[in-house]
Amino acid sequence: MRFRVLKRAAQFKERKCFYVHVTFDVPYEEISEYPTPAKAMEAISRYCEASGESCVFTGDDEVEIAGRKYEVCRGANPLNLGYGIICREK
Helix, strand or coil, rough: CCCCEEEEEEEEECEEEEEEEEEECCCCCCCCCCHHHHHHHHHHHHHHHHHCCCEEECCEEEEEEECCCEEEEEEECCCCCCEEEEEEEE
16 A cells, blocks of 8 residues: 655644644556546445455545545546546545
């Protein structure tokens, strides 16, 4: 699993807090077609099955993998010059 760690700074009243959000790319073969929610669910299910994790979809753009909630982001992926699917921890 490829993880990219993103740091987001959130400013609270008198202190500064840093949150670490885990994101990972889901393999999507049809890069020339925009991934519909059904295609995204299918790709994420295959990915979880291959990595031995359990997944439960709580909405069109939400999935729970191994007890952690992720937001499903579908759209343009500039790295492969097409469309892709990214899961970002909530």
